[in-house]
Every structure is written in structure tokens, then in C-alpha cells.
Amino acid sequence: MTDIRKNTVHTLDITGYNAEGMGVARLEGMVVFVPCTVRGERWKVRLEKVNKTAAWGRGVELLAPSPERIEPGCPLFGRCGGCQFRHMRYEEELRAKGQRISDALERVGHVKLELPPVLGAENPDRYRNKVQLPVSQGKGGLAVGYFRARTHEVLDASDCLLQPQPVTRLRAAFKDWMEKCVVPAYDETTGKGLIRHLYVRASSRGESLVCVVANGDALPRPDGLADALRRAEPRLTGLVLNTNTRDTNVILGDKYTVLWGRDWLEEELCQLTFRLSVPSFFQINRAQTQVLYREALELAALNGTETVLDLYCGIGTISLALAQRAGRVIGAEIVPQAVEDARENARRNGITNAEFFCGDAGAVAARLADERVRPQVICVDPPRKGLAPEVPGILAGMAPERIVYVSCDPATLARDADRFARLGYRAVKGQGVDLFPRTAHVETVCLLTREK
Structure with missing residues (x-):
């Protein structure tokens, strides 16, 4: 009988990937997860954690490499928690993501669809338009970068191959300012120190907005910091201080102070202009978001007369794209500032057939149903946890012709598709879109129609 204990070494074949991008192997019926491996490879694997049904290991010797394997091109790959797929060709990554969507829909949602290939990015690098860099004083000195995986x-x-070059230059200038001015980093174990995060938002126009998240209400020599950042990136639009003195893993606090310039920048998406402040939600990959919205609009199949309900609308990005083709759009979002931003974005773009309500998605939908609002199309774009249990029933009760579900987690999409099926709405089309190249995340847009 094979000795399956921690620190034992076994020869394993990688047959696929799990939802976190780890390679999957089998050891006498037990599933073993191995990071940084590629489907089709054979490895000697040391087990690092073993429980009753699964184990986690680390590859110690590659016996048979896959032709899909490439050099990661990043010195931090395998240690940083940012990328999971940088060691394989992008085509293999897209296949893995497509399989993940299909498996989730079939196993969890009992939905069998012939899905087209995942729509990949023209450029899988340098796409992140928002970066939040934690700051720490470690044994090796000041660190401004990313968390080691699971720590x-x-x-x-x-540098990071996912972030645009302006972020790289701004980070270097910021770290230099901290070191020259002897500005202490925040220590989460003691609650002391000042700088918690460096936050940068970048636009396709080449503009950048910097926010320093601090454990206090002021920075030493803020004018010097602003000057240093402007020299590094002349198209900087503003420098903002965010105060967060709480003992929390939540990055941003509630108080913002403009130290220089303005507290927003503008971005264009689907021929619309959006004003983005530090807390504004906006998809991090603009180019692929336009692909995603194009697919969602195609599935919505609008002719200009419909009433559309858009739940989890954020700052109105999908709502306003829908409004260009619909008769009336009603957006709902639980974050008050996002609703204000959505209304302002509608005004800025001259869109008069979109209205926005602040509240929980289920509560707003239930109220509209009570008011006998009957949308022909409902669009939902929930967070990773998917829809609350009561929401599918409320939406089905409104009797829309089509439901367009935009998902950032195939598993919760599949779960909700199964719930809708029990209510008479069947998933008939789906399309994966890769908004997060080199990571394990993938977006899916799915059309559900009412069964006749």
C-alpha cells in the first residue's frame, strides 16, 4: 500500500486544473493539487498537506514536460499570489478556463452547453488599470509590492507584468520618497507605522491617479511626494490621501483628502465616458470588458423598445451600454456612492432613459415587482458569491423574456443556473471572456430564456 503522508514523494501525472489554477493529479483515488504544473506533465511531487480526501503537493522534479510549458518571465512567479498561469502558453490557459466553465455548468448546474472557445486578450500583459500595492518593513528592508501566496x-x-508601466514608475518614485523621508510602513501586528498601501489607477488615455492609504490623517512632506510622482509620471492627475486607522484587512478607509490635483480621472468604455474616483468600481481590464459587454448586449438582443432591469449595476457601465439600445433601463446597486456616480455618468453622457436606485438587488427587484414593473430583459452582474437565494425567484416572478447573467465565478453561475431552471428559465448560450489573463479568474456571460 502506498505511503500517503506529508513529505512523501510520488510520481504523478497532471490531468487537468482546479479552480485555483493548480494542476490536478490522482494518487490511489485521492486527488492531489500541484501548483505551477501543466496538463500532460509527469512530476515527482512532495506532499505538503494531506487530509482524508485530498492532498496538496509541490513539484520537486519535472520528469516529462508539456510542450505547452514556457518560461514565466517573472522572477516572483510561484511566490507572488498574483499569477497562476504564467508558466504555460496562453492558448493552454484559455483551454483550461473554458474547461472550468464547462465542468462547473455540467456538474453543479446540470447544464450541458456547447460552449465556444474563451475569448482571449489581444495582449495578456500590462492590462490592469487599478493596482493596490501593500507596503511593509521586512527583514530585507522596505517592501512595496504584492503578497506572497496565501500569506x-x-x-x-x-515591476509586475500585469500592471501598466506608469504604475511601475510611480511605485519606484513612491518607495524612494519613503526611504529618503524615513516614512514608516504600517505594521499590522502592532497597529503602528503609517503607510499601508499605495493605490494607483491608470487610464487608457495615459493618465494616472495615486492614492496613499495611511494609518493617519497626514503625510510628511506631501509636496515633495507630489513633485516626485509628477516627475516620474507627468500625466498624473492627482494625489489623494486615504485614512484607514482600523484593524482590518479592508484596504480603503472612509476619509479622503486631496493632497494635489484632483481626486478623479476619466476613462472611456463602449464609446461612453466615465469619471472614476478612488473607490469607484470599474473592471480592471478595459479592452476585455468591452468584449464582455459586446457579448452581453448581443445576448440581450434589444430592439430599442424594451425595459431592462440591471442588478448590481455599479457605476452604471453595463446599464448605460444597454440604454443605448433599450427603451428604458433601471439600475440597482447597494453602494450609495456608486449610485451617485451612475447618475452622474448618465448625465455626462447625455443618456436620459436610464434611472438608478440604491438598495439590495433582491429588495429593489421585489419593490419593482410590487409596482408591476415588467422588464423584458434582466441583466445581473453579481459579486463572486453570486445571487442571494431569494433573488432568482423574485426575478422569475417578473416574467422577463431573457435573463443575461454576467459572472466572475463559474461555480456560482452554475448554482444559480440550476436555481433558475427550477423556476422555468433554462441556460441556452454561454461565452467565456478572459478579463484576467495569467490568473485563474475568468468571466462568463450566459443567456437564460423562459421555457415555453
């Missing part, structure tokens, strides 16, 4: 240890990252 709160900050790895000092002079």
Missing part, C-alpha cells in the same frame, strides 16, 4: 508577507516587486 501577508509583502514581496518587494520593482
Whole structure:
């Protein structure tokens, strides 16, 4: 009988990937997860954690490499928690993501669809338009970068292949300012120190907005910091201080102070202009978001007369794209500031057939149903946890012709598709869109129609 204990080494064949992007192997019926491996490879694997049904290991010797394997091109790959797929060709990553969507829909949602290939990015690097860099004082000195996978240890990252070059230059200038001015980093174990995060938002126009998240209401020599950042990135639009003195893993606090310039920048999406402040939600990959919205609009099949309900509308990005083709759009969002931003974005773009309500998605939908609002199309774009249990029933009760579900987690999409099926709405089309190249995340847009 094979000895399956921690630190034992076994020869394993990688047959696929799990939802976190780890390779999957089998050891006498037990599933073993191995990071940084590629489907079709054979590895000697040391088991690092073993429970009754699964084990987690680390590859110690590659016996048979896959032709899909490539050099990661990043010195932090395998330690940083940012990328999971940088060691394989992008085509293999897209296949893995497509399989993940299909498996979730079939196994969890009992939905069998012939899905087209996942729509990949023209450029899988340098796409993130928002970066939040934790700051820490470690044994090796000041670190401004990313967390080591599954830890709160900050790895000092002079660059990242997912972030645009302006972020790299701004980070270097910021770290230099901290070191020259002897500005202390925040220590989450003691609650002391000042700088918690460096936050940068970048636009397709080449503009950048910087926010420093601090454990206090002021920075030393803020004018010097502003000057240093402007020299590094002349198209900087503003420098903002965010105060967060709470003992929390939540990055942003509630108080914002403009130290220089303005507290927003503008971005264009689907021929619309959006004003983005530090807390505004906006998809991090603009180019692929336009692909995603194009697919959602195609599934919505609008002719200009419909009433559309858009739940989890954020700052109105999908709502306003829908409004260009619908008769009336009603957006609902639980975050008050996002609703204000959505209304302002509608005004800025001259869109008069969209209205926005603040409240829980289920509560707003229930109220509209009580008011006998009957949308022909409902669009939902929920967070990773998917729809609350009561929401599918409320939406089905409104009797829309079509439901367009935009999902950032195939598993919760599949669960909700199964719930809708029990209410008479069947998933008939789906399309994966890769908004997060080199990571394990993938977006899916799915059309559900009412069964006749």
C-alpha cells in the first residue's frame, strides 16, 4: 500500500486544473493539487498537506514536460499570489478556463452547453488599470509590492507584468520618497507605522491617479511626494490621501483628502465616458470588458423598445451600454456612492432613459415587482458569491423574456443556473471572456430564456 503522508514523494501525472489554477493529479483515488504544473506533465511531487480526501503537493522534479510549458518571465512567479498561469502558453490557459466553465455548468448546474472557445486578450500583459500595492518593513528592508501566496508577507516587486508601466514608475518614485523621508510602513501586528498601501489607477488615455492609504490623517512632506510622482509620471492627475486607522484587512478607509490635483480621472468604455474616483468600481481590464459587454448586449438582443432591469449595476457601465439600445433601463446597486456616480455618468453622457436606485438587488427587484414593473430583459452582474437565494425567484416572478447573467465565478453561475431552471428559465448560450489573463479568474456571460 502506498505511503500517503506529508513529505512523501510520488510520481504523478497532471490531468487537468482546479479552480485555483493548480494542476490536478490522482494518487490511489485521492486527488492531489500541484501548483505551477501543466496538463500532460509527469512530476515527482512532495506532499505538503494531506487530509482524508485530498492532498496538496509541490513539484520537486519535472520528469516529462508539456510542450505547452514556457518560461514565466517573472522572477516572483510561484511566490507572488498574483499569477497562476504564467508558466504555460496562453492558448493552454484559455483551454483550461473554458474547461472550468464547462465542468462547473455540467456538474453543479446540470447544464450541458456547447460552449465556444474563451475569448482571449489581444495582449495578456500590462492590462490592469487599478493596482493596490501593500507596503511593509521586512527583514530585507522596505517592501512595496504584492503578497506572497496565501500569506501577508509583502514581496518587494520593482515591476509586475500585469500592471501598466506608469504604475511601475510611480511605485519606484513612491518607495524612494519613503526611504529618503524615513516614512514608516504600517505594521499590522502592532497597529503602528503609517503607510499601508499605495493605490494607483491608470487610464487608457495615459493618465494616472495615486492614492496613499495611511494609518493617519497626514503625510510628511506631501509636496515633495507630489513633485516626485509628477516627475516620474507627468500625466498624473492627482494625489489623494486615504485614512484607514482600523484593524482590518479592508484596504480603503472612509476619509479622503486631496493632497494635489484632483481626486478623479476619466476613462472611456463602449464609446461612453466615465469619471472614476478612488473607490469607484470599474473592471480592471478595459479592452476585455468591452468584449464582455459586446457579448452581453448581443445576448440581450434589444430592439430599442424594451425595459431592462440591471442588478448590481455599479457605476452604471453595463446599464448605460444597454440604454443605448433599450427603451428604458433601471439600475440597482447597494453602494450609495456608486449610485451617485451612475447618475452622474448618465448625465455626462447625455443618456436620459436610464434611472438608478440604491438598495439590495433582491429588495429593489421585489419593490419593482410590487409596482408591476415588467422588464423584458434582466441583466445581473453579481459579486463572486453570486445571487442571494431569494433573488432568482423574485426575478422569475417578473416574467422577463431573457435573463443575461454576467459572472466572475463559474461555480456560482452554475448554482444559480440550476436555481433558475427550477423556476422555468433554462441556460441556452454561454461565452467565456478572459478579463484576467495569467490568473485563474475568468468571466462568463450566459443567456437564460423562459421555457415555453
